[in-house]
Amino acid sequence: MTSAVDSWRKRSWWGWGYESEQLEGEALQELVKLAGSILQLDSAPLYPPEPESVDLPQSRIRLPDSLNTICATDNFARLLHTYGCSYKDVVRSLHGIVDNPPDAVCFPRDESDIIKLLGYCSEHHIAVIPYGGGSSVVGGVEPVVDDDFNGVISLDMAYMNRVLEVDRQSRAALIEAGTLGPELEHQLKGHGMTLRHFPQSFARSTLGGWIATRAGGHFATGPTHIDDMVESVRMLTPSGVFETRRLPASGAGPSPDRMVIGSEGILGVITAAWVRTFQIPEFKATSTYLFSSFDKAIQALRYLVQSGLQPSNCRVIDPVEALINQAGDGSHAIMVVAFESAYYPVTDLVALADQCIRDHGGTPEGEHRAGGSATVWRDSFIRAPYIRDALVRFGAMLETFETAVTWDKFDRLYSSVMDTTRDVLQRLDLSPSIVTCRITHAYTDGLAPYFTVIAKAREGSELNDWNELKNAASSVIMESGGTITHHHAVGREHRRYYDIERPDLFARALGDAKRVMDPSGILNPGVLI
Numbered sequence: 001m002t003s004a005v006d007s008w009r010k011r012s013w014w015g016w017g018y019e020s021e022q023l024e025g026e027a028l029q030e031l032v033k034l035a036g037s038i039l040q041l042d043s044a045p046l047y048p049p050e051p052e053s054v055d056l057p058q059s060r061i062r063l064p065d066s067l068n069t070i071c072a073t074d075n076f077a078r079l080l081h082t083y084g085c086s087y088k089d090v091v092r093s094l095h096g097i098v099d100n101p102p103d104a105v106c107f108p109r110d111e112s113d114i115i116k117l118l119g120y121c122s123e124h125h126i127a128v129i130p131y132g133g134g135s136s137v138v139g140g141v142e143p144v145v146d147d148d149f150n151g152v153i154s155l156d157m158a159y160m161n162r163v164l165e166v167d168r169q170s171r172a173a174l175i176e177a178g179t180l181g182p183e184l185e186h187q188l189k190g191h192g193m194t195l196r197h198f199p200q201s202f203a204r205s206t207l208g209g210w211i212a213t214r215a216g217g218h219f220a221t222g223p224t225h226i227d228d229m230v231e232s233v234r235m236l237t238p239s240g241v242f243e244t245r246r247l248p249a250s251g252a253g254p255s256p257d258r259m260v261i262g263s264e265g266i267l268g269v270i271t272a273a274w275v276r277t278f279q280i281p282e283f284k285a286t287s288t289y290l291f292s293s294f295d296k297a298i299q300a301l302r303y304l305v306q307s308g309l310q311p312s313n314c315r316v317i318d319p320v321e322a323l324i325n326q327a328g329d330g331s332h333a334i335m336v337v338a339f340e341s342a343y344y345p346v347t348d349l350v351a352l353a354d355q356c357i358r359d360h361g362g363t364p365e366g367e368h369r370a371g372g373s374a375t376v377w378r379d380s381f382i383r384a385p386y387i388r389d390a391l392v393r394f395g396a397m398l399e400t401f402e403t404a405v406t407w408d409k410f411d412r413l414y415s416s417v418m419d420t421t422r423d424v425l426q427r428l429d430l431s432p433s434i435v436t437c438r439i440t441h442a443y444t445d446g447l448a449p450y451f452t453v454i455a456k457a458r459e460g461s462e463l464n465d466w467n468e469l470k471n472a473a474s475s476v477i478m479e480s481g482g483t484i485t486h487h488h489a490v491g492r493e494h495r496r497y498y499d500i501e502r503p504d505l506f507a508r509a510l511g512d513a514k515r516v517m518d519p520s521g522i523l524n525p526g527v528l529i
């Protein structure tokens with residue numbers, strides 16, 4: 001296993017993933033040829049500034065030796081922990097706009113380091129921002145805090161990255177919170193297990209981050225939210241340890257686990273969790289269906305998820321999104337359906353689902369063309385964040401909005417978001433532009449639409465334009481009865497919409513819980529409450 005030191009130093013400080021994986025050379029030229037002609041992009045790419053050339057304010061913090069040895073204050077470390085991975089973050093980094101870097105980055109080796117840090121920061125009124133993989137797209141790790149703090153420390157969990165214990169009988173594992181997706185799966189595989197939690201950000205997000213943000217995996221159905229996988233959780237707070245009991249289920253009052261899941265770093269630092277794991281599936285089948293319209297595909301999706309067949313995946317992609325991902329020709333919506341099992345062949349389930357989908361207007365892709373749209377789409381899904389970064393360097397705007405809504409409200413929400421975003425793009429003169437939609441998750445009572453906006457950005461007003469678009473889309477999602485986020489969390493960007501969504505009494509109760517666990521209010525101030 002690569003040491004944590006090696007791995008965080010290799011990350012891209014300005015964009016997604018790892019520096020060595022960013023698109024360069026031929027791959028970049030190919031992309032620009034393909035997308036550039038449609039979006040009329042600039043011909044010369046922007047290059048991120050060298051970390052050492054970025055002028056950062058001097059660190060305001062003088063730490064005692066016991067903490068100094070586990071902290072970094074060099075430009076690369078501070079820049080890496082300034083932003084997450086949203087479009088807005090990439091634009092600011094590429095332009096060298098770095099207003100609020102952390103004063104220091106702390107890399108605890110174990111819980112005793114965290115206890116020391118929380119004690120010191122509570123005493124000296126220094127804000128602490130827990131940091132997992134830094135893949136937040138909602139400003140969750142951005143060190144924007146009130147002026148009365150004497151500094152900000154980003155607390156990076158990179159070194160706490162081990163599977164500590166495995167309970168084969170209960171098929172569960174105790175895993176440290178800083179473990180990144182690939183490290184976690186690699187270690188579990190040695191025990192014949194998988195957590196089976198694969199968000200698109202899998203390569204650069206951690207178990208602690210997933211729990212803190214209630215992350216959603218890429219399986220569209222079944223257990224896909226991390227909420228369902230958490231058996232018990234351990235969190236260090238300035239007031240002491242918060243650890244829940246390992247139980248398969250419980251009816252004992254409001255769940256203490258649920259207080260930690262989704263807490264976004266405001267109550268404490270999650271250090272480890274017992275998670276329910278799965279046996280690695282042996283039987284898998286994926287099929288793709290074509291529909292004459294997105295609307296028809298959505299209807300079929302509802303019948304399928306309400307049929308009780310429980311596919312592991314069923315995503316619907318609109319014709320334009322299928323086209324730009326090279327998974328279709330733009331004339332059909334696509335549905336990707338998958339079944340899997342560790343124990344029995346899934347052939348019968350595939351046949352039943354096939355009948356259900358055909359009955360509702362789907363045609364198996366094989367009857368249209370040979371080849372696998374599902375594979376093409378999956379590959380482009382994994383590479384998408386690198387492609388996004390490359391296009392932004394050539395002057396494109398790429399943003400996504402995601403939500404969930406009950407079936408009865410979907411039509412209204414879908415048309416309102418499409419119309420509103422198109423109106424804003426037109427008003428801002430962001431042309432050419434494309435708005436697409438795919439359904440990432442489906443439930444018996446509703447679904448999670450995910451909208452993508454791609455446009456040629458206006459040089460110099462990228463951030464203002466992004467703001468207008470984001471606010472218009474968020475407002476219309478709320479007005480149409482959706483949630484401000486199905487899986488991207490609240491952070492700083494969704495805060496004001498979250499305030500509308502949750503009951504006022506709940507906000508007060510959460511505020512009181514924070515005062516008990518974090519009396520000095522140092523943990524991720526500005527997020528959630």
Ligand SMILES: Cc1cc2nc3c(=O)[nH]c(=O)nc-3n(C[C@H](O)[C@H](O)[C@H](O)COP(=O)(O)OP(=O)(O)OC[C@H]3O[C@@H](n4cnc5c(N)ncnc54)[C@H](O)[C@@H]3O)c2cc1C
Pocket residue numbers: 016084085086129130131132133134135136137140141157177178198199200201204205206207208209210211212213214215216217218263264265266268269270271385487488489491524527
């Ligand atoms: C390209 C891309 C694709 C994405 N796809 C998905 C997706 O498919 N599904 C999905 O759910 N999300 C997705 N996201 C959003 C993001 O990856 C998730 O929110 C993820 O769960 C964050 O994990 P992280 O380890 O990177 O946390 P960070 O970004 O480091 O932190 C996120 C929040 O959690 C808090 N936090 C982190 N670690 C801890 C800890 N140990 N204790 C307490 N608080 C902590 C932070 O303070 C912050 O508020 C995507 C993001 C990108 C950039």
